[in-house]
Amino acid sequence: MRHFDYARAGSAQQAVAAHGSDREVSFLAGGTTLLDLVKLDVMQPHKIVDINGVALDKIERLDDGRLRIGAMVTNTALARDQRVVDDYAVLSQALLAGASTQLRNKATTGGNVMQRVRCPYFRDGVSDCNKREPGSGCAAIGGVNRSVHAVLGTSDDCIASHPSDMCVAMIAIGATVEVQGPEGAREIDFADFHLLPGDTPAREHALEPGELITHVILDAPLEGSRSAYLKLRDRQSYQFALASSAVIVQMDGNTIREARVAMGGVGTKPWRAPEVEAALKGRPASEKLFAEAAKLAFENAIAYAHNGYKIPLGQQAIVRNLSDLTAA
Amino acid sequence: MSDNEKKSEKKSGDKRHIIGAGVPRIDGPDKLSGRANYAADNLPSNLAYGYGVFSTVASGKISKLSVDEARKMPGVIDIFHHGHFPTLYHTPSSFADGNKVEETRLPFEDERVYYEGQFVALVVADTFENARAAARRVKVTYSTDKAVANLDQGVEANGTQAGSGNHDRGDAPSAFDGAATTIDATYRTPVETHNPMEMHASTAWWDNGDLTIFDASQGVVVARNALSKIFAMPPERITVHAPYIGSGFGGKLWTWPHAIATAAASRELGRPVQVVVPRQQMFTTVGHRPETRQRLRLATDANGKLVSLRHEAINTTSYTDQYVETCGSVTKSLYSCPNLTVSHETTQVNRGTPTSMRAPGAAPGLFALESAIDEMALAVGADPVQFRLDNYAERDESKDLDFSSNHIVEATKQGAERFGWADRIPDIGSMKEGREIVGYGMAACNWEALKMACDARVSIRADGTAFASCATQDIGTGTYTIVAQAVSDVTGIALDKITVKLGDSSYPDGPVSGGSWATATTLPAIAGAARKALSEMKGYATGSNGAFSGASGDDLEVADGGLRNADGKQVSFADILAAGRYGSADGEAHTDGADSKYSYRSFGAHFVEVRWDPGISHLRVARVVSAIDVGKVINETTARNQVEGAVVMGIGMGLFEATEYDERNARPVNNDYAEYVVPVHADQPDVDVILLDYPDLAFNEYGARGIGEIGITGLAAAVANAVHHATGKRIRELPITLDKLMDDVPRAKTA
């Protein structure tokens, strides 16, 4: 660990002011990503702005039916919130499928959106890694890439999968990220928040230096919809997704009026699959339909040495989730 | 095989009912309340903290090591490395002489790098954080050689070296060639890393030239003796403490480089030093279960009897030491077979020196053997249980000795019965429940019963309490508790009045806690010492001023913390001692290692139900029944716990565990608790343990053979066999991850 300055912010304004537009400053929320990576010397902020004192820990229903979640609401609190349980089951389930109880008690909504990849070559601090050391190369492409590397949205410069479960549910639901920064407040569509690695894998999200996430606002729930999160992994708890699906369906008898499908574990960002949604829309539910639709999500998938299985596994995650939801 | 059951053997229920009782651990409250002091809990005043600098290449030489920037960091006291370290000496590393280490190369011995994660420097600072921060500022450059990253690369680059533990009888090749049915298959097991909760840690200080070290050690006496050689000083001047260990699984049997470096740094600096090995380096510099490749060739005659069996294993070892994983150790004697060859070879790779991990040899070996036996049974069209019953050995054909006690037939039959093996429909994939396909599999388990020499001391004290000491350890298995049970058994003193001290090399020499021999080794010595203390007590009682003056000691029996004669007169130990103004009645005893009159082994069988959901490629172990014959069970609770824990570890071995190395540079990649997958609570199946509990009185007076390791042997094979039954896929390479069971997995497009 390096020595760093430490400031405590009592409000979002203070946090933004204390941060400035310096890239080498980090906000400290739950610390479950940040402190881990600082101890590994992978993140090296020279200043940390503690935002645990900012009052961003409320969940409120807006007049237009949307749900506004403070950036400091913990993953546990969000998963257990009755409005979330009732209207956004997929989000509650995704949160509870993540990490462990202790971690969820610390982890926050803003921090979860901002969590870093689990690629071991990124975390080891020595291997070639374009994310950590732009231009150095990507050790994962020719290395071990079974569990935490993607098959969708990869580039020749980075193939790390986005680790979050929460974000997969959010991108399926539809959401807006509210931020405050040195230049004032603005909103970012959740779908535009996380960036594909392309040839700039060090740039992971749409925040400008010094911008603070203050809230995530979930779109109003789809009328009469059902939703669920299905996470597939080696062991049955406490592991990042090998493949997961967040599915929301609105049924009309046996016909799918509307479907929203997103995937985790397989993409370099929380992965919405509009082509699957389009294939499902207006069609009668059947296993055959689900299989055909799920296949579409992986038409452009690229298999690496050890993760080709994610292509069929990701489809299975979608198909099973759909068949359970439409049978219910 | 009831003819093998000696007439003298009876199911327990003898008068020593404290022996066998499921009494709770006496060290439980200390552990729960945080009073138990583990190695890194010792914080002597003026303590300095060491943090390692670890090589980032797996093979090569340090060409430059610069400490300039690091030395200027806050709190730094000194930085040791190959150019700045005191002269230390090699230990002969003899198991027999009790000074073994696994990695014989001394820390910082030269500029060579043999594996990634090797200590190349040790920064000592005033706080842990300062030491770690400065360690990151030590600049090391290497001239790097091409690393040998795995077994296949090792065989290609270095060939193989002959190992030990080989065996040959009859003529296996000819018998194979002429046999009715044969199989020939190769099995592979990956490196597994010991991942106890407590990482390796040492806290050391010197006082007038005497070394005291608290080390996370499974063997304080051997650690002391090895350090005595390494520091060239008499063992009497070294005390190694390990009162509590946050588990070891074999990884803490021997002294590793960090402990040596800690002691040396403390001497150089004249103040206490503590080093905790970071989790990442738990994967590099403190041993691991090596990778194996095992070829099994089996043949049966027309009646399904084994006529030829060859088990040829290669394991990876380091460039500095040869570690042999004796995969065929069980193969020699589990089945009856006149023509049999077991051979072990090693190949050098750029990894640290391997070491024992729970059931070394047998755990990977029985994965291969018991998978092959399953394949053989299917090849001859036999039920896997019946095939084993037809082929189990009646005596140890490798040693030409009878087994002291062998109830594998009963274990297999009881396990099958409890599990419901009779309901198994043999056709692959034929048992379905909802979306899941159910698979049943089984395997035998087996472990050699070992016993070492041991000393122990027991005192009955003026206040009527007892004190027992022995320089063995409780590594979380319950040794404190069973020692107290043995003292109570002999003296009649209640458990809550017995203090047990272990894990201190200044106590009477006790065994390393490994090989499942701690119980069989320690209890007879403890009982002997307790009997001597009791006899001294009786001497006081029957002496001139004694309460039973003039009586014979033989007429007195222990009763409720005292002695009683035939007339019912009862006097407490405290009163007997007070009457003669004696401080205590003491006894010391020495017991020897096992004799070679019999082949002493433990036996059992595992039955496993797996569930495979092909729609989501999900495999889980749903149910395990393990029937285990380990002789007398001393403590029902801790014994059951050992088997349950071993079964869980076996599930990890079967489904999850593998340290993955980058084949380009031998770097261990998944070196943390998140990415090295071990089972969690959600993976726990229903585990039903049957303890047969036949005392093996030829082995020792308690008839106990030890129970720490047998439970993991065979378990991974039982899983693999169940997976085959469910899916038709024979997975010969552990772990059985879901991708190995999926069909039509797209391959990477080669660039």
Ligand SMILES: Cc1cc2nc3c(=O)[nH]c(=O)nc-3n(C[C@H](O)[C@H](O)[C@H](O)COP(=O)(O)OP(=O)(O)OC[C@H]3O[C@@H](n4cnc5c(N)ncnc54)[C@H](O)[C@@H]3O)c2cc1C
């Ligand atoms: C062992 C382990 C297992 C895990 N398993 C899972 C899993 O299965 N599924 C899953 O989804 N996650 C998992 N996680 C990740 C976990 O969910 C994240 O670490 C957590 O959500 C991060 O939140 P935090 O509040 O602790 O963030 P912090 O660590 O405090 O911050 C993370 C990053 O976000 C920045 N940041 C924090 N808040 C804001 C804000 N309001 N505005 C702008 N920037 C901000 C910080 O500067 C930092 O860069 C796991 C983590 C660990 C350590």
Ligand code: SF4
């Ligand atoms: S996959 Fe991305 S994070 Fe991993 S090594 Fe490559 S560039 Fe770095």
